[in-house]
Amino acid sequence: MEEYPLQVKELEKCFRKKLGLSSFKALDSISFHLSPGEILGFIGPNGAGKTTAIKCILGLLKPSKGKVTLWGSNPASLEVRRRIGYVPENPDYDDSFTPIEFLTMFSSMRRLEQKKEQMLAILDRVGLSKWGNVRIRSFSKGMRQRVSLALALQSEPDLLIMDEPTGGLDPAARKEFRDIILAERQRGASVFFSSHLLSEVETICDRAVILSSGKMVIEGRLEDLMRTEDHYRITYIISDDEPKELEVEADALQKRIDDLRAEGYSIIAVNPLYRSLEEVFLSATDGGGR
Amino acid sequence: MKPVMTFALMTLRNLLRRRAIWGISIVILISLFGIGQIPSYGVSNEGRFILDFGLFGLEIGALLLAIGLASNIYPRDRERKTVMPIIAVPLSRGQYLMGRFVGAAIVEAAAMLVGCIGLMIILIINGHAVPADMLPATGLLLVEGWFLLAVVFFFSFWTSPPLNAPLTVLLFIVSQMSVAGFIKLFPQAPGLMRTLRLLLPHMDVFHIKDPIAHGIDIPGLYFFLAMLYGLAYMAFMLSIALAIFRSKDLK
Numbered sequence: 001m002e003e004y005p006l007q008v009k010e011l012e013k014c015f016r017k018k019l020g021l022s023s024f025k026a027l028d029s030i031s032f033h034l035s036p037g038e039i040l041g042f043i044g045p046n047g048a049g050k051t052t053a054i055k056c057i058l059g060l061l062k063p064s065k066g067k068v069t070l071w072g073s074n075p076a077s078l079e080v081r082r083r084i085g086y087v088p089e090n091p092d093y094d095d096s097f098t099p100i101e102f103l104t105m106f107s108s109m110r111r112l113e114q115k116k117e118q119m120l121a122i123l124d125r126v127g128l129s130k131w132g133n134v135r136i137r138s139f140s141k142g143m144r145q146r147v148s149l150a151l152a153l154q155s156e157p158d159l160l161i162m163d164e165p166t167g168g169l170d171p172a173a174r175k176e177f178r179d180i181i182l183a184e185r186q187r188g189a190s191v192f193f194s195s196h197l198l199s200e201v202e203t204i205c206d207r208a209v210i211l212s213s214g215k216m217v218i219e220g221r222l223e224d225l226m227r228t229e230d231h232y233r234i235t236y237i238i239s240d241d242e243p244k245e246l247e248v249e250a251d252a253l254q255k256r257i258d259d260l261r262a263e264g265y266s267i268i269a270v271n272p273l274y275r276s277l278e279e280v281f282l283s284a285t286d287g288g289g290r
Numbered sequence: 291m292k293p294v295m296t297f298a299l300m301t302l303r304n305l306l307r308r309r310a311i312w313g314i315s316i317v318i319l320i321s322l323f324g325i326g327q328i329p330s331y332g333v334s335n336e337g338r339f340i341l342d343f344g345l346f347g348l349e350i351g352a353l354l355l356a357i358g359l360a361s362n363i364y365p366r367d368r369e370r371k372t373v374m375p376i377i378a379v380p381l382s383r384g385q386y387l388m389g390r391f392v393g394a395a396i397v398e399a400a401a402m403l404v405g406c407i408g409l410m411i412i413l414i415i416n417g418h419a420v421p422a423d424m425l426p427a428t429g430l431l432l433v434e435g436w437f438l439l440a441v442v443f444f445f446s447f448w449t450s451p452p453l454n455a456p457l458t459v460l461l462f463i464v465s466q467m468s469v470a471g472f473i474k475l476f477p478q479a480p481g482l483m484r485t486l487r488l489l490l491p492h493m494d495v496f497h498i499k500d501p502i503a504h505g506i507d508i509p510g511l512y513f514f515l516a517m518l519y520g521l522a523y524m525a526f527m528l529s530i531a532l533a534i535f536r537s538k539d540l541k
Contacts, residue, residue: 015541058378060540078382086378092370096307097300108296109380151375 003072005159005190006034006057011066013052026052029066030216032209034159034190039181041201041222042194043277044211045285050194051089053211054163057192058086070159082110085152085189089163091144095137099128099147102136103154110155119154126150127176141168149177153184160184160191166200178204202226202277212285225280231273236265243268293381294388301393305359311397314351314358318405321347326412337418338503344409345427345499348402352435353462355401359394360442361454364535374540383535391443391528395436402432423502426513433520434496438462440527447534465493491523 013027027049034040044050055061057068059075070080093102100119107114123132126146131139136147145168152160160181166174174197181191181204195201201208201222208225210218218225230250234257237243248256257267305311325343328336367373377386406428410420441461445454464472472487473480495516501508 015539055374055540058374060374060378062539076382081379084379086375088371088375088378090371091375092372093375094300094304094372096304105296105300106380109293111292148375 003069004033005036005071006040006192007067007069007072008032008053008057009067009069011053011056011068012064013049013056013061014064026214027056027063028214030209030211030214031066032216032219034192036190037185037188038207039185039191039193039205041205041208042192042211043196043198043201043208043281045196047213048211048285049214050211051163052214054161054192054194057161058084082155083158085155085157085160087145087148087152087160087162087165089165089167089194090141091148093136093144093147095139096135098133098135099123099150100132102147102151106151106154112155114154122150122154125153125180127173142170142173145169146173149180153180156187156189158189160189160193162192163194164196165193166195166197174200198277198281208277210281210284217284218280222277226274226277228273228275233269233271233273234260235268235270236260237268238265247273294385294392297376297381297385297389298392298396301363301390302396305393305397311355311358314354315401315404317354318347318351318401319408321351322405322408322412325409326415336416337413340409340413340416340418341421341424341503342499344412345431345497345502348405348409348428348431349434349497349499351405352398352402352431353438353459355398356394356435356438356442357455357458359397360390360439361446361451361458363390363394364443364446365451368540377540384532387443387528387532387535391439394439398435398439399432402428402435421502421505423498423508426508426510427498427502430496430498430513430516430520433517433524434493437491437493437520437524437527440524440531444527444531444534447531447538461491462493465491466497468494492519495519 009031010029011027011031012025012029014023014025016023030049030053032040042050042053052061056063057070057075059081068075070077070084073080075081097105100116100123103114103119103122107119120129120132123129126149128143128146128150131143136144139147145165149165152162162181166177169177178200181193185191193201193205205222207221208219209216232248232250232253234246234248234253235243236246246256246260253270257270260267322344325340325347328339328343364373367376373386377383381389406425410424413420438458442454442458445457449457467487469484469487473483476483498508498512
C-alpha cells in the first residue's frame with residue numbers, strides 16, 4: 001500500500017530573532033496527513049504559520065524538529081517533487097515572459113516534452129487561452145494567479161499544494177478555480193488547500209486542519225468539525241400540518257421528545273445541529289487568533 | 291543537464307531583456323571607440339597602446355559585467371519570491387544556481403567575444419597586426435570574468451547587492467597584489483598575511499596584456515594552466531556558494 005501523499009509529524013519551526021539571541025516559534029509540533037484523493041483545507045488566521053508549514057513541506061525551509069514526508073520520501077527528492085504542483089501565494093513570476101514561454105520552459109525543466117497544443121489546452125482550462133503570447137507584465141493579479149495554476153497543472157500532479165490560491169480572484173474566477181480543484185480530485189490528485197476563505201474550504205474540502213499561533217488547534221472531517229454535540233434539531237408534525245422544527249440542548253432532548261409525543265406530535269427526525277465553519281474556526285482560534 | 295540548460299536559457303533571455311546589460315555594453319563600446327582614437331594623439335608605438343588599453347578595457351569590462359549581471363539575480367528572485375516555485379518543484383538548488391550561472395556566463399562570453407572582435411577591428415583599421423595570442427588572452431580574461439561571476443554569486447547568497455559590488459571589487463584588487471605588497475597591508479603578522487595571500491585567488495595570472503603588447507611569446511602551456519587554475523577556483527567558489535545556498539531557509 002502506498003504511503004500518504006503528505007504526512008507531517010510533530011513539525012516545529014523556529015526563527016531566530018535579530019542578533020540571534022532569542023527565537024520565535026512559528027510552528028509548534030503540528031501533525032497531520034493527507035490521504036490519496038482527498039482535499040485537505042489548511043486554515044488559520046494571518047500569521048498562524050500556514051505558509052511556513054507549506055515551505056517546510058516543499059523543502060524551502062528546514063524544520064527545526066519533526067518530519068515531513070511525501071509518499072514516505074524526503075520532500076527534497078526530485079523524483080517526489082516531480083509529482084507535485086505548487087500554486088504559491090501572490091506569485092510574482094518574471095514578467096518579461098509570456099505564459100507560453102513559461103509553460104515551455106517548465107515543461108523542459110520537468111522533462112515533460114509537451115507540445116504547444118497541450119500547453120494551449122492548459123491555458124484554455126485556466127481561462128488564459130487568448131493571453132498565451134502576451135507578456136505577464138500587463139497581467140492583473142488574478143491573471144498571474146491563473147498562470148501559476150497553469151504551471152501547477154502542467155504535469156498532471158498527484159499532489160497539488162495551494163497557498164491561498166484564490167486570494168486575488170473575483171467570485172466568478174474563484175468558482176472556476178474551485179471547479180478545477182474538484183476536477184483534479186476527480187482525476188485522482190490529492191489537494192492541500194491553504195486558505196483563510198472559510199466558505200471555499202467548506203465548499204470543497206473533505207477535511208480541515210485549523211492552525212492558530214503556530215499550533216494545530218483542530219483537525220478532522222468537516223462534517224465532524226461542524227456537527228455540534230450539544231444541540232439538536234427535532235422535526236415534528238401533527239396530523240396534516242406542515243412539519244415544525246425545534247432546537248434543543250442535548251441535556252433536554254429526551255424530555256422534549258417525550259413532551260412532544262405526550263402532546264400528540266409525531267417525531268419525524270432528530271438531527272445534530274451543524275455550525276458553520278466560521279463558527280468552528282472562531283471558537284477554535286479564540287475569535288480568530290487576535 | 292537539460293533542466294539546467296533550459297533554466298540557463300531562461301536566465302539568458304531574462305538578462306538580455308534587462309536595461310542594465312545594454313548600459314554596460316554601451317560603456318564597453320564607447321571605451322573601444324575611445325581606444326580607436328589613440329592614433330589621433332600621435333603617440334609612438336600606438337599599436338601597443340591600443341592593445342594595452344583595449345585588453346585593460348576588456349578586463350574592467352569583465353569585472354563590471356560580472357557585477358552587473360549576477361549581483362542582483364538571486365536577491366531579486368528572493369525578493370519577488372520567483373525562486374520559490376522554481377526550487378519547490380522542477381529544480382534543485384544546485385540546478386538553480388548552475389542555471390543562473392551558466393546563463394550569466396553565456397552573456398559574459400558573448401560580450402567578451404564582441405569586445406575582442408571590436409579590438410581586432412580597431413587594430414586592423416589602424417594598420418596594425420593582430421597578435422596571435424590575442425584570442426587566448428581574451429579567453430583568459432573570460433575565465434577571469436566567469437570566476438568573478440562565481441564570486442558575485444557567492445557574495446549574493448549572504449550579502450546585500452550594495453555590499454556585493456564593493457566586496458567583489460575589493461577581492462579583484464587584493465587578488466592582483468603581490469605577496470610582498472599584501473604583507474605591507476599588515477606588517478605585524480607577515481606569516482598570516484603570506485598564508486592569506488596564498489589562499490586568496492591570484493588573478494594576476496589572467497592579465498597578460500603587457501607581454502602581448504610588447505610582442506613577447508607566451509607558451510601555450512601557460513594559457514592552459516592559467517585557465518585550469520581559473521576554472522578550478524571558479525568551481526570552488528560555486529561549491530561554497532551552493533553550500534551556503536543549501537543551508538539557507540527561503541523565508
